[in-house]
Amino acid sequence: MNFETIPIVAIALSIVISWSLYALFCSFLHEAIVQIKAERGRYMKKYLFKQLYDQPNGVNWASMLYMHGTVDLLTRKANKPTSDINPRIFAETLIEVVARAQITQMARHQMMQEEPGPKVRMQLSGQLNYEHELLNDFKAATLLLQQSDVVNFFRQAMASAELITADVQGSRDSAVYRNLVQQVEQWYSEMMSRLSLWYRKKTKRNLFFLGSLLAFILNVDSIQLLEHFTKDPAARRVMIQYYEANTAQLHRLSAMASTDSTQVYAQRIKLLKSEMDSLAAAAQLPVGFRYNVFSAKSDNRNILMVLLGCLFSGFAASAGAPFWFDLLKKAYSVKPGKN
């Protein structure tokens, strides 16, 4: 017994296979656009700018970080920021940027030369007792700059680093610095994992819009496809046989990393398009430019139904190719007669 003999299962499989191929195509196209726009890097930069904007002190620590040579050298162009800053590089550069900032230096010198008064001055100086000026400067920043979310984070990181290394024998400076870097690295890693989550949601939304728009242009109308698979057993057979013949390759494509170049994605889009064209021809699917609502072959279908069908396709694209291929994998793992 196989799926083709159970019409309702065959119809469902055919539509899911269509969606998975369509979602794969949309995700490749989306990824190529993301690469051209350097969108990941921009997204990361945008949120780092947002999180590290220190309004009370009038600076954006992220802006200064990106201008620092260490991070700047990772960027291929000013308008294509890197999407990958190593946590250690981030932490060390941020500490350096804060310590060397003009406002930090000005605050330190103001403390030494002017108000608040000798007693407070002595108390503050007592806390700046590291051998290395970088640590003294960073600590001074946490004590002297105006209180803000960002400065409080720096202060907490410094305090934690000092507490953890309170009993350290030998060079305290290096132990404190190591721990301070670790604290900042930890924050950065947490931030990046949240950012990945937010970016995935954004990608889903973009895929929905891209999928709906493409579906409208190319007539990838899920409702029409469902009707077609319902009426045409040969079409269902073609789809299922295609999937069974290319399972490994399709699953591999679906799992491809997103760090490949634009040229690689362009090649994949071309290859997939060619395969889908052949499949559509073989299954006589009503898909393509010549079937969209603006063409003569559109069968005068109700525009609202077409839009609804396209929105379903957009939804399918937004779910992502891995989702549909996983579903197919599970369906085939419980296939009747499978050993």
Added chain:
Amino acid sequence: MELYLPKMAASAVDIVTNTQVGSWLVRTALMKLGGAGGKRYASFLQIGKSSNQNNVFRHMIDSYEDTSMKMVALTLYMEKLGAEASMSGYEGQLEEIITLKKRYPERLLPFLCVDPRWKGNGIALRNTVERYFRETFVANNKEYSPFVGLKIYPSSGFYPFDERLKPVMEWAAEHRVPIMTHCAYLGGIYCNDADFVKASLNPRDPYNNMYYKTPCYISDHKKARVNNLRSCSYFLEPCSYESMIRYFAVQGKPLKICFAHYGGDQHMLLEHKGDMSKAFYGTRPGHNWCRQIKDLMQYEGVYTDISYSLSNKDTYDFIFEELQSSRWDRLMFGTDFFMTEREQAERLLYSEFKSSALARPAAPQTGLANAWEQIAQRNTAAFLESDFYPKTD
């Protein structure tokens, strides 16, 4: 962009111009449909969006073969222009320019923008300015102040005689720190907050202890944006500086102040022709701004420059005549990069003017070989010299 477009449109332009194709499309549309203002924004997009400060500066210095050329960079306080606060923050902008100054200590001469709304009061503002100037750094075995001058941009919503600025002006006069002020008629950035503009038009002038009663909000256009631009002319017009300049002149410590753009190329041409037929927004509608600046030059320390205006080659004759006049030591060279990019590439602008100036004689009093040395070296050196930027040979 949010100063001139609705927020959604500004956001859309920002997104579209993240790619080169999108940037080209928007620039082309602006240049074809936006008129003079559109071209200006197009130049901003081309350079401002594609580069950070480091790259903008590199782009500029690469335009000059002469590696001894020094560049004045003007910071700008944009936090109170009626749009959202800037992404980097104003102190962040200063940090960036200081970082750049440390990379190019000899070639980059930053001016610190002061705005009366930056700090809580005039004393705090002066103390902050002084701290920035005195927080020096050492490079190439030489000590440098991060800044060499001050910049004000009154059309962003304040008068130059604002009493919160008085302590800073006194400090500047004391230390001979030069001040640059934007002065092109209806040009540049302005405050787009109508309520704020209306409330700020008639303050007390601390230099003569009188209320500045004449200005009245201009509302003759249907668009609020245009009314705001016109009303901000009161903040910017040269005659509004007179009480302050006279105050310091009388004290024997003249303020060194440069009215950039000499009122704008159109006003320079009107002055050259002696055309007094036009009326302008401001308290002296019959006087073009070039004339008003010339009137202020009766006081020591008043300078002007030809930045941006020189992109209009019709002004050359006027400029060279001025260099031979009684104002021979007050005129300075400038280009206004990157605003002028939409008119002409920086390199061409500079080389064409320089060629013309090299062919003209300097004023006899200077003892110099040609007008170029006068306008781009002698006069600029005199303007820039201060306790924080000593004269060098």
